[in-house]
Amino acid sequence: MMSDEEYMTLALQEAQKAFEADEVPVGAVVVMKERIIARAHNQVELLNDATAHAEIMAITTAFQYLGSKYLPDATLYVTLEPCLMCSGALYWSKIGRIVFGASDEKNSYRKVAGANNPFHPKTIISGGILEEPCSQLMKTFFEKLRNK
Numbered sequence: 772m773m774s775d776e777e778y779m780t781l782a783l784q785e786a787q788k789a790f791e792a793d794e795v796p797v798g799a800v801v802v803m804k805e806r807i808i809a810r811a812h813n814q815v816e817l818l819n820d821a822t823a824h825a826e827i828m829a830i831t832t833a834f835q836y837l838g839s840k841y842l843p844d845a846t847l848y849v850t851l852e853p854c855l856m857c858s859g860a861l862y863w864s865k866i867g868r869i870v871f872g873a874s875d876e877k878n879s880y881r882k883v884a885g886a887n888n889p890f891h892p893k894t895i896i897s898g899g900i901l902e903e904p905c906s907q908l909m910k911t912f913f914e915k916l917r918n919k
Contacts, residue, residue, distance in 0.1 A: 775848070775870055778802055779901045782848040782872070785812040785825065786908055792817060796850070796908045799829035803845040809833040825849060826857040830864050842866040843893070850905040852879040852898060858889040868895045872905030 778800055785798025789812035801809040811828035815821060826849050834840055846868040853861060853871065858880040861869060869890065880889050890896060 772805055773802075775897070775900045778807075778846075778848040779850070779870065779872055779905070781807070781810070782850050783901065783904060783908065785810055786850045786905070789813045789825070790908060790912055796912045797825040799825040799847060799849040801829050801833040801842070801845050801847050803833075803837075803842070808836045808845070822856065824854070824857050826853055827860055830860060830866070834864075840864070846870060848900075850901075851875050851909065854878045855880045855889060861894070862889055862891050865891045866894055868897070870897045870900050872899070872901050873909060874898060874902070874906075 782798040782800045785800065786796040787798070789798060790796035794813040794816050796813070798812045799810070800807055809829045809832035811825050811832060813825050814823040814828060817823070826847060829847065830842060833842055833845060842864045844867055847861065847866055848870045850872040852873065852875040853869065854875070
């Protein structure tokens, strides 16, 4: 059985792929019954699609894999706290658990939704798993962007 840190390490590997493709470095992994059923990273620039966030890409892949539109027994590991758009998609997916790495003070669901919980009432949320490496990858990306 893998730990939250080990699954987050895999999400960080996805984020690194985004970083190398000049995408905002967010990665995601969906796990169900200790099996990885989806992996994804941001592809907004590649697809010219503002909705191509890692979370959306990952849950879409998980839906296709399962042949279902709901993920109540799945856990999403994502390197950055979900934005409000992704939170809405996660709400409708009825995902069982969300584990994020770095907080996003600027664009998180908490910033926009405030005290209102945008997730399904049964969804369990955990944050701060491998927060430092997740946060550092984002900082490095935006420093690189500013220095271009």
